[in-house]
Amino acid sequence: MDTPTPTARAAVLVARRIFPETLARLRQHFDVDSNDADEDWSQEELIRRLQGKAGVLLTGTQRVDAALLTACPRLRIAANMTVGYNNFDVAAMDAAGVVGTNTPDVLTETTADFGMALLLAAARRVTEAERYLRAGQWTRWTVDLMAGAEVHGTTLGILGMGRIGQAIARRGAHGFGMRVLYHNRRRLDAATEQACRATYVDKATLLREADHLMLVLPYTPENHHTIGAAELALMKPTAVLVNLARGGIVDDAALAEALRQRRIAAAGLDVFEGEPHVHPGLLQVPNVVLTPHIASATLRTRRAMADLAADNLIAYLTEGRVLTPVNRPPQPRA
Numbered sequence: 001m002d003t004p005t006p007t008a009r010a011a012v013l014v015a016r017r018i019f020p021e022t023l024a025r026l027r028q029h030f031d032v033d034s035n036d037a038d039e040d041w042s043q044e045e046l047i048r049r050l051q052g053k054a055g056v057l058l059t060g061t062q063r064v065d066a067a068l069l070t071a072c073p074r075l076r077i078a079a080n081m082t083v084g085y086n087n088f089d090v091a092a093m094d095a096a097g098v099v100g101t102n103t104p105d106v107l108t109e110t111t112a113d114f115g116m117a118l119l120l121a122a123a124r125r126v127t128e129a130e131r132y133l134r135a136g137q138w139t140r141w142t143v144d145l146m147a148g149a150e151v152h153g154t155t156l157g158i159l160g161m162g163r164i165g166q167a168i169a170r171r172g173a174h175g176f177g178m179r180v181l182y183h184n185r186r187r188l189d190a191a192t193e194q195a196c197r198a199t200y201v202d203k204a205t206l207l208r209e210a211d212h213l214m215l216v217l218p219y220t221p222e223n224h225h226t227i228g229a230a231e232l233a234l235m236k237p238t239a240v241l242v243n244l245a246r247g248g249i250v251d252d253a254a255l256a257e258a259l260r261q262r263r264i265a266a267a268g269l270d271v272f273e274g275e276p277h278v279h280p281g282l283l284q285v286p287n288v289v290l291t292p293h294i295a296s297a298t299l300r301t302r303r304a305m306a307d308l309a310a311d312n313l314i315a316y317l318t319e320g321r322v323l324t325p326v327n328r329p330p331q332p333r334a
């Protein structure tokens with residue numbers, strides 16, 4: 001009697017600590033090697049560990065570039081557990097036939113909530129007021145104690161009108177009675193504009209007219225420092241700037257200087273150039289709320305992101321399907 005040939009299990013790598021349940025699911029399908037620490041491996045170590053692996057789950061911090069792809073000829077899919085994928089060299093992945101995936105949708109509403117949290121905290125000076133109270137400085141009521149900027153009924157500007165931008169627009173328009181202006185590479189269709197109650201304007205008009213400006217655009221080399229000294233100079237001196245997107249979109253040195261000189265009123269920042277390093281000028285000014293890249297960080301959402309990254313690996317390596325691809329390489333690796 002013939003013995004059936006066992007189907008070879010693909011090998012995958014998980015490059016950072018993720019939830020044990022997600023790791024256990026991956027182990028049902030694959031031979032899994034994992035980094036169980038919260039530190040990235042060096043790029044050399046990542047390449048070494050990737051030898052013979054068909055897939056990798058990444059947390060968005062490690063590069064998938066031509067050098068890695070050449071050194072890892074068995075790799076077929078790189079699954080980010082992030083919606084942003086500026087760690088991928090998409091052209092090199094296309095050329096190498098490697099699929100990249102991200103985690104859209106599952107984090108949209110959670111991230112939009114955090115955008116509003118940063119806007120409210122910066123405009124209403126929540127963390128500054130808390131520092132004041134904790135320092136024992138609150139001894140009496142005064143008429144303008146920690147008086148901040150109005151949010152409801154003001155004009156919200158959104159730069160980048162993808163899924164998260166639209167979710168913020170809905171919150172602003174329907175929840176806070178804001179007039180919403182947006183700028184985006186592509187204008188939305190009329191029905192989507194209407195659902196968000198958002199009006200398309202050019203970038204300079206957005207900067208000039210927004211009482212508060214929310215940045216929610218992907219990082220690409222073209223929009224490096226898309227907000228720098230010149231753009232900050234166009235904004236209202238009463239404006240609050242929120243960066244939920246990626247470090248590098250804002251020139252952090254220019255922003256620190258604008259905040260120091262009160263050329264804009266305040267900022268709420270979840271992402272930084274060269275994070276986790278934060279520009280020292282930002283740490284010195286009181287009118288900025290600083291958070292450590294946590295906009296999608298609820299446990300439910302982070303689990304959904306990890307699960308979607310794992311599902312991408314499972315669907316592609318067991319059935320050849322991709323759930324949330326960022327590219328469709330013309331000739332996927334065999």
Ligand SMILES: O=CC(=O)O
Nearest residue numbers: 081082083084296
């Ligand atoms: O920054 C977080 C993400 O891109 O998901």
